[in-house]
Every structure is written in C-alpha cells, then in structure tokens.
C-alpha cells in the first residue's frame with residue numbers, strides 16, 4: 644500500500660476556454676470539478692494504474708463532502724480526517740495553447756486539527772506501508788514543520804518517504820532527512836538561490852535529503868542520488884493539453900518505482916507518467932496507453 648498525505652486538499656475546478664484575457668469576461672467552454680490537491684492527485688494516478696493507494700488528509704464542509712464522494716466514485720481509497728474548516732477550492736483555466744493559469748485558495752486548518760491528521764498518519768504507518776508520499780502546500784494555521792513531522796514519523800516506522808512541497812516547509816522537511824524530495828526547478832531555485840539544478844540538488848542533499856528529483860518541465864527530470872545523477876527527457880515534440888498535475892504524476896511514478904526500479908529506469912518512468920498527465924484534461928488523470936508509450940520513448944542517461 645502507498646499512502647499519500649495531503650495537508651491542503653482541494654476541490655479543483657478546471658475551466659477550458661480558447662484564450663484568457665485579464666480584465667475581460669469569458670464564456671467557459673467546459674467545466675470539470677473534482678477532488679484534487681497534490682497528494683490526492685498522486686493517489687488518483689496510482690489507483691488508475693492499478694496500484695493500491697490511500698489518501699490521508701483533512702476534509703471539511705460541503706466542498707470536503709464533494710471531495711470525499713468524488714474519490715469514492717472513482718474507487719480511490721481514503722482515510723480522511725473530518726475537520727471544521729471547509730476544504731478549499733482551486734481554479735485552473737486551461738487555454739487552447741495549453742497554457743494553464745492556476746488560482747489556489749490558501750486553505751485553513753488549526754494546529755490541533757493538524758495534530759489529528761498526523762495522529763491518523765501515525766496509526767496508518769503501523770500497517771504495512773511501502774511508501775509514504777506527502778505533497779502540496781500547507782493550509783494557513785498548520786505548523787510550518789508539519790512535513791518535517793511526517794518525515795520523522797515515516798523514518799521511525801522504517802517507511803521510505805517522498806516529499807513534494809515548496810518554500811520554508813520544504814526546507815523544514817529536508818532537515819528531517821527524507822528519502823526523496825521532488826521540487827520543480829523554480830521551487831529549487833527559490834530555496835537554494837541557484838538556477839543550476841544539479842548544484843541546487845546537491846545543496847538540498849547537504850541539508851539532509853537523500854535523493855533530489857528536480858522536475859524541469861520540457862527540459863525533463865534530473866535525479867541526484869548519493870551515488871550519482873541521471874536525467875531523462877522527452878523527444879522534442881511538444882505535448883498539447885493541461886500541464887497541471889504533471890508533477891503529481893511524476894511523484895506517483897516515484898512512489899510506484901522507488902522500491903523496484905534502478906534510478907536510470909525510474910527517471911524515464913517519471914518522464915513517461917508526467918508527460919501522460921499533460922495529455923489528460925484535468926490534474927490527477929492519465930491514460931494507461933499514453934503512460935506506456937511516453938515511458939518507452941523517453942530519452943535518458945547519466946547526468
């Protein structure tokens with residue numbers, strides 16, 4: 644079982660339209676509303692591809708009820724914690740040229756409610772768990788070291804953990820010694836102050852992360868492990884679709900392959916899964932055939 648923790652899940656609203664012009668009103672062509680938040684998307688992708696995954700995190704209000712129902716309808720397992728603040732919403736506007744504009748509400752959670760979520764994680768970690776994934780922003784009110792706590796819980800349970808967050812919560816998590824962190828290149832530059840992804844990755848290793856996976860959009864994925872570095876990228880044909888959630892599919896691939904695939908293979912799998920997510924209309928979705936084709940066609944090697 645792979646367990647994903649999303650401290651700040653969301654009801655994602657995705658609008659599709661030809662072109663977004665700030666300051667104008669628009670007629671939306673298509674609306675999709677579904678359960679989201681980064682760890683929720685990771686579990687959604689894993690479930691679609693036949694892996695056992697369970698979503699943990701807080702859930703509140705009518706938005707939280709919709710999130711819960713949507714996950715149940717899609718067969719995604721949950722062990723959510725009921726909280727008072729309503730689950731936030733996010734809005735993504737996807738244009739015909741594949742540009743995605745994302746508006747993330749901040750979300751809210753008290754420190755006490757975070758403790759309840761963390762206690763649930765601790766209980767679940769007593770069961771056989773292969774990998775713990777902790778992803779996304781922290782809601783207002785949650786302690787900044789929430790991810791560091793999760794890493795410490797996973798380490799004391801002997802469960803490998805993958806963290807995907809940004810800013811101060813990322814630095815706090817790194818200091819707790821996670822197995823893998825997956826910043827994108829902007830998040831890495833923000834916390835390390837360097838635009839060189841290999842140098843930034845080594846800096847995070849110096850601060851406590853074992854392996855650093857840097858997602859670089861069209862420039863592919865760089866992995867820096869204690870034993871060396873590998874990269875993979877797509878051949879140069881552009882992919883049309885919705886890039887939101889590509890990072891979550893990358894994390895799903897990491898979780899699925901961490902215990903099974905050597906890094907040079909796994910990094911190509913990461914590129915395949917995240918590229919397939921770009922082709923899907925909404926975050927947290929992939930097509931199985933696309934996953935296969937895009938993994939086989941990914942190019943990679945030692946960095």
Ligand SMILES: O=P(O)(O)OC[C@@]1(O)O[C@H](CO)[C@@H](O)[C@@H]1O
Nearest residue numbers: 653679680733747779780888926
């Ligand atoms: O506010 P966060 O947690 O950073 O990001 C939230 C979010 O935009 O990221 C996902 C795509 O990665 C969406 O499903 C989701 O709602």
